């Protein structure tokens with residue numbers, strides 16, 4: 001029944017910069033930059049079908065709602081049922097938001113449902129007493145029969161009824177709770193029986209006649225389906241942190257360890273002059289303090305609940321620092337910004353700039369423009385990475401004296 005249409009959006013990426021120093025050329029410093037895009041795991045609201053059963057209890061055709069016997073008139077009706085939209089909240093740990101390192105994220109799913117009220121079948125009983133004697137309801141038998149089986153009232157359900165006293169010439173309303181709806185929906189006939197209602201008295205006030213009153217109701221139910229929304233909310237809460245109990249927040253292991261330089265002696269004998277020197281590492285104590293291994297020296301223990309979402313895309317950019325020289329000076333230089341993959345201006349007077357290459361195959365040249373001339377150059381010299389490119393614009397056509405010109 002639940003109709004998920006989950007959306008996948010891309011979150012702004014988190015970027016991890018790592019430095020890789022390698023390559024034969026001693027002048028080229030290889031750099032690598034990994035740009036990660038994470039899946040959006042946060043859900044959008046979704047439409048769901050919500051079903052509920054609405055009971056309908058109607059007087060049967062043979063039943064008259066208002067009945068008069070002797071001096072007593074009684075009417076019975078069943079309160080109608082209505083459905084109310086409710087929401088059930090469920091909270092679960094969700095994925096971290098990549099840019100929010102110090103926070104856990106929680107998903108709150110709000111699921112709609114309907115509550116039907118009242119929860120029990122409720123009878124509204126209206127009694128009018130035109131006799132000269134007060135009518136005591138405790139003397140009247142009250143029975144409710146559902147599909148031929150007598151329903152036994154929990155004691156509280158008839159409390160008001162049993163206290164009932166209707167004075168001569170007065171009318172009163174009573175509410176009596178019957179069974180819960182679950183038991184009712186499948187029931188076909190509800191029979192309400194008032195047994196031995198005094199309807200006539202002699203002059204001394206003694207009852208001379210008692211009558212029974214009865215009502216029949218037919219139960220049915222309607223299945224209702226409605227379209228409602230499941231709502232998702234995401235809340236960020238700071239990761240729970242505690243002071244490290246091992247080092248009491250100092251970041252240092254409280255225990256002292258034997259100094260490894262002087263083997264705990266506090267001093268050593270020089271091999272050169274044979275004299276004894278105080279150990280500088282432990283300042284002659286023979287003991288040293290080390291970083292707390294429990295908190296890695298931070299003094300704080302963290303208890304994160306959220307983890308990073310699955311990686312959607314991972315792009316590695318490679319490049320190295322390059323000095324661009326032009327003749328004459330004052331050219332504009334553009335290089336790819338590895339955070340966005342878009343060409344951006346590099347400040348000319350910076351001695352080094354960094355061109356970026358997308359995973360080695362898709363090379364993005366440095367674009368150098370001067371006075372309407374454009375040169376796209378890869379920083380290679382004789383096939384090897386070069387830390388310098390030189391372009392001469394003075395003839396009116398760019399002449400690359402160092403670097404590889406990329407054809408338009």
Ligand SMILES: [Zn+2]
Pocket residue numbers: 259260261262263264265266267279280281282283284285286287
């Ligand atoms: Zn030492």
Ligand SMILES: [Zn+2]
Pocket residue numbers: 244245246247248249250251252292293294295296297298299300
């Ligand atoms: Zn610690």
